[in-house]
Amino acid sequence: MAHKPQIRIPATYMRGGTSKGVFFRLQDLPKAAQKPGPARDALLLRIIGSPDPYQKQIDGMGGATSSTSKTVILSKSTQPDHDVDYMFGQVSIDKPFVDWSGNCGNLSAAVGPFAISNGLVDADRIPQDGVAEVRVWQANIEKTILVRVPITDGAVQETGDFELDGVTFPAAEVPVAFMDPADGEGAIFPTGNVVDELEVPGVGTLSATMINAGIPTIFVNAQDIGYTGSELQEAINNDTKALATFETIRAHGALRMGLVQDIAEAANRQHTPKVAFVAPPVDYVTSSGKQLSAKDMDLTVRALSMGKLHHAMMGTAAVAIGTAAAIEGTLVNLAAGGGERKAVTFGHPSGTLQVGAEASLVDGRWQVDKAIMSRSARVLMEGFVRVPGDAF
Template identity: 75%
Template sequence: MTHLPQLPAPQLRVPATYMRGGTSKGVFFRLDDLPEAARVPGPARDALLMRVIGSPDPYGKHTDGMGGATSSTSKCVIISKSTQPGHDVDYLYGQVSIDSAFVDWSGNCGNLSTAVGPFAIANGFIDRARLPQDGTFAVRVWQANIGKTIVVHVPIAKGEVQETGDFELDGVTFPAAEIVLEFMDPSEDGDGGAMFPSGNLVDELEVPGLGTLPATMISAGIPTVFVNAADVGCDGTELQPAINEDRAALATLEAIRVAGALRMGLIRTPDEAATRQHTPKVAFVAPPKDYVASSGKAIAASDIDLNVRALSMGKLHHAMMGTCAVAIGTAAAIPGTLVNLAAGGGPREAVCFGHPSGTLRVGAEAVEAGGRWTATKAIMSRSARVLMEGAVRVPADALD
């Protein structure tokens, strides 16, 4: 009996849009456009997204996928008609690991949140009769990872999403139309946990191999562990090479992140941190100081309230994660946190901070009642645009 050779699996064609949102970019999908097995959470969905991005990649380049081999560019978004009253769309975010075979669903991407509004309008999730001919339209987004509302104010021109404009965002090369984001009730997590899980504005955090250091651990926007730059041998003006080419510095900051995750109750054992790379974030803060951003732009201490550097997926971020910016703004609004003290202390409703690519201003409203702090809103401006639309191709056996 003759055995015919097994034919290679064909490629699947999956409709998708490649978008920039803030200082990140990712592959956006409509839930109904995914292969049936990937329309529900599970191994098939994770396998699809990893193959789309090109992970896991031991070379760390994402040559065979849509990813850019950085935490800012190894991202996928799934959008569907909202299941929540008073919302337009549900937004699910997956942070794809670069060199390991997993997708982290534990948090949100604040930068890509910017692009959710324009995507929802362009892809028919909003009744066109509701759109103004010119002006702005507030897309109400349910962030499904964390169970929070984000209002994305999208500029509209001639009945269509306006993408071009003169709004400049440090960390993005070209100007575009300004999009205002409102993160509603960003404190606490989707399960009703406290904004300060330990109950303290500042804790003495015990870090194996490092000792004890003060830390502000906050869950607002995204769980974040803040430490003073001086306590980790930094001055707060560092650019990516200074941290990302220093293995000892990266190991120290990861040890702080793991200790913080344990203290915040996000993980039960240190080993679990390896599969929860997206959260919590770890950041170090310092009083304002002159520095030169990665673009060569001079940042004057007089133009900022403080300097902040944050790590994402084990590396210093090239600018600032949007969700971490929410944490920064919220912590800055609460007198006594390390972020607030680095900014000079006292009550404040907005803060402008320096990051490796330049500066960012974020506003936040925080209130105290019964000894418990909550944040009602955080606001910032970003921009977004479509980079490419059509379909991505993945081998059919990628979902096996």
């Protein structure tokens, strides 16, 4: 029996923030995958190595975690005053689907460097030395992201001394600004409230802040579900009952936020919304063994991504944290001590992160102009990925 040979596709494997993903120029994809649909999804699934019942992604580029099962497609922007269009696909590890419902804030930091290095930004916008501001159109959620990329001798500067908790080695700092970060066209608070009482069968009624900023996120108080806010991955990810509880909270929150019409739909929308729990500052030891003091942070946050506790913090969830912290009365704001604030430093399993946001009440609705945080990004490998020719 004859089998189709493998084909090769130009690709770059990049780290952005605390995530890794496979980056493509739209024009380099096979013609059938240059448009959204089953062929594109099948191709990306095969490249990453999914669906994998062993949950290891051995036969693909994925790293068997939500942070490393990611794909990015970039092209010259079709939008006025933008340089590049950015599509993000979160690839399920054990199920045959790609979730296009949200953005990856961490990989957003890598979009600017990739776009410059791959000819997607006009040469006259790139200084010989200094900083190039890449204007990114995030096509999943139809929002603008500004990525400030350091340039040396006309090329992207990747090395530096900026340290990011959750990333072992230092690199060049890449500030990222998420403009008007309410996800999609909906209100920042889809229920109209900064805090709701969310009924969750089998769990009880929980106070919850449900917010659309960066990515739709459901925040609950750590103490209400039996946690302190100092937990590391093994405390959650090795507890099947806890994971099932969080998924139930996420599904009912998704329904309340209007993201799904039926509870069952949430299972096929793993990337959004996120669920997170918050607590006041507390002393704890990070996953790398670093001792943190309560005085190092304003609050602690733990967030789940694709059904598991994240090893650090998703970039889009950090935007949600910064936005919620800037709005008085949210659970995030209250955990941080309440009152007005333009920036917040929160503790996560790998360390701390600062994110800034400014909010204002306009005609009875909360509005956030932008949220800002610093990440770093680096090319890990570039060349070609190979997949069987009949994989899509």
